[in-house]
Amino acid sequence: MDAILFLLFAAIAVVCGLNLVLQSHPISSALSLVGVMGSLAVLYLLLGGEFIAAAQLIVYAGAIMVLFIFVIMLLNAGIERKIHLSLWVKYAGVPLLAVFIGIAGFVIQRMLPVTEGVKFGAMTHGNPLEIGRSLFQVYLLPFEVTSVLILIAIIGAVVLASKEIE
Amino acid sequence: MNFFIVSLIKSALVAFVLLTALAYIQWVERKVLAHIQLRVGPRRVGPHGLLQPLADVVKLMTKEDMIPSHVNKFFYLLAPFLAVMFALISIAVIPFGTEIRIGSFSTPMQLTDLNIGVLFILGLSGIGVYGVALAGWASNNKYSLIGGLRSSAQMISYELPMAMAIAAPLLMLNSLSFRELVDGQGGFYFGFVPRWAIFQGPFPQIVSFLLFMVAAFAETNRVPFDLPEAENELVAGFHTEYGSMKFAAFFMAEYCNMVTVSCVGALLFLGGWQPLWPAEYGSRFVPTLIFAIAGLICISHGLRPARPFDRFTLPVFGVVFLGIAAIFLVPIVATILLPLFWFLAKVGIILFIYIWIRGTLPRFRYDQLMNFAWTFMFPIAIINLFITALMVAVTTK
Amino acid sequence: MPELPLPPSVPLAWYLILSAILFTLGIAGFLFRRNVITVFMSIELMLNAVNLSFVTFSYKFKQVDGHIFSFFVMVVAAAEAAVGLAIILTIFKNRQTLEIDEVSSLKN
Numbered sequence: 183m184d185a186i187l188f189l190l191f192a193a194i195a196v197v198c199g200l201n202l203v204l205q206s207h208p209i210s211s212a213l214s215l216v217g218v219m220g221s222l223a224v225l226y227l228l229l230g231g232e233f234i235a236a237a238q239l240i241v242y243a244g245a246i247m248v249l250f251i252f253v254i255m256l257l258n259a260g261i262e263r264k265i266h267l268s269l270w271v272k273y274a275g276v277p278l279l280a281v282f283i284g285i286a287g288f289v290i291q292r293m294l295p296v297t298e299g300v301k302f303g304a305m306t307h308g309n310p311l312e313i314g315r316s317l318f319q320v321y322l323l324p325f326e327v328t329s330v331l332i333l334i335a336i337i338g339a340v341v342l343a344s345k346e347i348e
Numbered sequence: 349m350n351f352f353i354v355s356l357i358k359s360a361l362v363a364f365v366l367l368t369a370l371a372y373i374q375w376v377e378r379k380v381l382a383h384i385q386l387r388v389g390p391r392r393v394g395p396h397g398l399l400q401p402l403a404d405v406v407k408l409m410t411k412e413d414m415i416p417s418h419v420n421k422f423f424y425l426l427a428p429f430l431a432v433m434f435a436l437i438s439i440a441v442i443p444f445g446t447e448i449r450i451g452s453f454s455t456p457m458q459l460t461d462l463n464i465g466v467l468f469i470l471g472l473s474g475i476g477v478y479g480v481a482l483a484g485w486a487s488n489n490k491y492s493l494i495g496g497l498r499s500s501a502q503m504i505s506y507e508l509p510m511a512m513a514i515a516a517p518l519l520m521l522n523s524l525s526f527r528e529l530v531d532g533q534g535g536f537y538f539g540f541v542p543r544w545a546i547f548q549g550p551f552p553q554i555v556s557f558l559l560f561m562v563a564a565f566a567e568t569n570r571v572p573f574d575l576p577e578a579e580n581e582l583v584a585g586f587h588t589e590y591g592s593m594k595f596a597a598f599f600m601a602e603y604c605n606m607v608t609v610s611c612v613g614a615l616l617f618l619g620g621w622q623p624l625w626p627a628e629y630g631s632r633f634v635p636t637l638i639f640a641i642a643g644l645i646c647i648s649h650g651l652r653p654a655r656p657f658d659r660f661t662l663p664v665f666g667v668v669f670l671g672i673a674a675i676f677l678v679p680i681v682a683t684i685l686l687p688l689f690w691f692l693a694k695v696g697i698i699l700f701i702y703i704w705i706r707g708t709l710p711r712f713r714y715d716q717l718m719n720f721a722w723t724f725m726f727p728i729a730i731i732n733l734f735i736t737a738l739m740v741a742v743t744t745k
Numbered sequence: 746m747p748e749l750p751l752p753p754s755v756p757l758a759w760y761l762i763l764s765a766i767l768f769t770l771g772i773a774g775f776l777f778r779r780n781v782i783t784v785f786m787s788i789e790l791m792l793n794a795v796n797l798s799f800v801t802f803s804y805k806f807k808q809v810d811g812h813i814f815s816f817f818v819m820v821v822a823a824a825e826a827a828v829g830l831a832i833i834l835t836i837f838k839n840r841q842t843l844e845i846d847e848v849s850s851l852k853n
Contacts, residue, residue: 244474299754
């Protein structure tokens with residue numbers, strides 16, 4: 183059951199990722215990215231990270247991607263022109279890429295023992311209680327620094343988006 | 349396997365009740381709005397217009413399903429699908445009452461008790477923006493695009509004060525699972541004041557409740573925040589180019605969002621299924637009393653009817669209400685139905701307030717609406733969260 | 746249910762391989778697309794792949810630190826998306842184009 187769920191959502195993630203790269207209209211790419219984020223949220227749930235799954239849906243799929251879609255709609259981005267890939271890229275690049283991923287996969291698999299699989303429910307520390315404890319005790323300084331970072335980003339975005347061109 | 353079958357039956361039941369309730373909330377809205385405006389509302393189709401939702405459904409299903417030629421077909425068809433899907437999924441984590449125990453079989457009155465239930469609802473309301481935005485864009489029509497963008501900007505602007513208003517009682521109740529939140533609101537102060545979140549020390553969450561209600565109005569695009577879909581402003585906003593079943597889908601999604609935020613408000617702030625005063629002072633008899641009074645009023649009006657048709661229909665309703673009042677007296681059924689009654693009463697009161705405000709208030713202009721979110725509600729939400737956190741930190745050991 | 750040739754529990758390596766594939770797709774999008782918003786979205790795809798890696802290793806060691814780091818990556822991605830999109834809007838206002846090949850006035 184775990185394996186079926188993993189394969190299904192991994193397949194959806196890879197298909198949506200390919201769609202992102204291959205589609206010509208930015209809106210289709212944006213919605214494919216939302217599909218990737220949704221399937222990754224399910225994979226986080228399988229890995230026991232329920233808070234991260236919810237945060238992925240709330241922050242990434244629900245706020246950042248909405249921002250992307252807003253900008254695409256506001257700028258009325260159209261279909262982009264086809265680029266001319268050289269023959270090397272098309273006929274040697276993609277198979278070499280597949281070979282590279284195959285080698286990387288083989289090396290990764292040798293490093294991690296197969297007996298140690300992912301069982302749903304084995305990781306119990308992903309709940310908001312543990313995350314809250316860790317975030318506010320061990321990682322308090324990075325937490326405060328990221329809130330200052332967000333403040334800087336807000337100020338930067340407001341200034342950039344409101345500057346009038348003479 | 350037993351778990352799957354029980355879940356399937358519960359899902360089918362909840363889906364059926366929810367879809368019927370969505371249709372009949374529309375009936376209630378039309379009747380209440382009509383009486384606020386000193387008219388009668390639908391009364392021809394069935395007694396008191398009770399079959400009007402059925403007539404509307406038949407009309408919407410049998411209308412010609414057209415796709416205009418200038419739209420982007422894939423997204424045009426995807427948008428109402430997304431809107432309805434994400435609106436209907438949110439019901440899965442709402443608990444309607446305590447457990448149902450029949451013999452040795454017991455199951456909670458909830459489809460799934462996620463321990464991150466509140467985050468799930470917040471996430472789905474964030475993703476619900478996509479249906480609206482895509483509908484506006486796919487229609488290839490400048491009014492739809494402006495309506496869609498305005499509506500999505502409004503929804504994401506009001507998500508922030510809503511999330512902060514939700515965070516404040518969570519600080520006091522210390523859980524994200526809806527069942528534990530309601531269990532933390534049980535008990536009574538001084539023996540008769542309920543420990544609902546709006547009454548609970550160290551800081552009664554009244555400001556949070558008001559913020560949540562206002563943000564919920566804006567999230568669900570209801571008056572006074574319904575400029576993006578107002579008919580006299582923007583043709584019809586983002587659903588201009590949609591007809592028949594696709595329009596019905598957006599309508600259904602809007603009412604379902606309304607029901608979801610009313611349920612969340614009732615669970616987080618009004619104590620869910622906890623009764624208003626303790627059971628030893630007789631709160632077990634409240635539903636019986638209410639339905640009996642309703643039945644007697646119907647029967648007494650049926651004896652001197654205002655319209656000749658009511659001589660038959662009103663006494664029938666009266667007898668039905670008296671029957672329901674009698675059901676609440678049976679002890680086995682009462683333990684299941686009493687928490688359900690209190691929960692549905694609170695949700696019903698919030699929905700009535702929604703309809704009441706729709707009949708009463710004019711709508712905001714769009715820039716007033718956005719100003720209100722960012723310059724008024726957002727600071728108040730922050731201050732409220734800060735004061736709640738301070739009070740909780742000071743009073744816990 | 747027919748006995749499918751699937752392992753009883755998903756090996757951890759499969760998650761990491763999925764993360765590698767998504768990262769590679771992100772790099773491909775970043776290098777080969779011309780629309781600046783699509784390039785930006787490929788960057789977000791890369792960040793997501795990295796998040797999956799973090800959460801996978803957090804499972805391996807049964808600690809919550811991977812989740813915390815993944816949370817920080819999400820926060821930084823949000824901040825970066827806000828500022829980056831504002832920059833894109835400004836570029837569009839100035840040059841009326843969304844192709845990165847045409848924003849080349851500093852070249853040579």
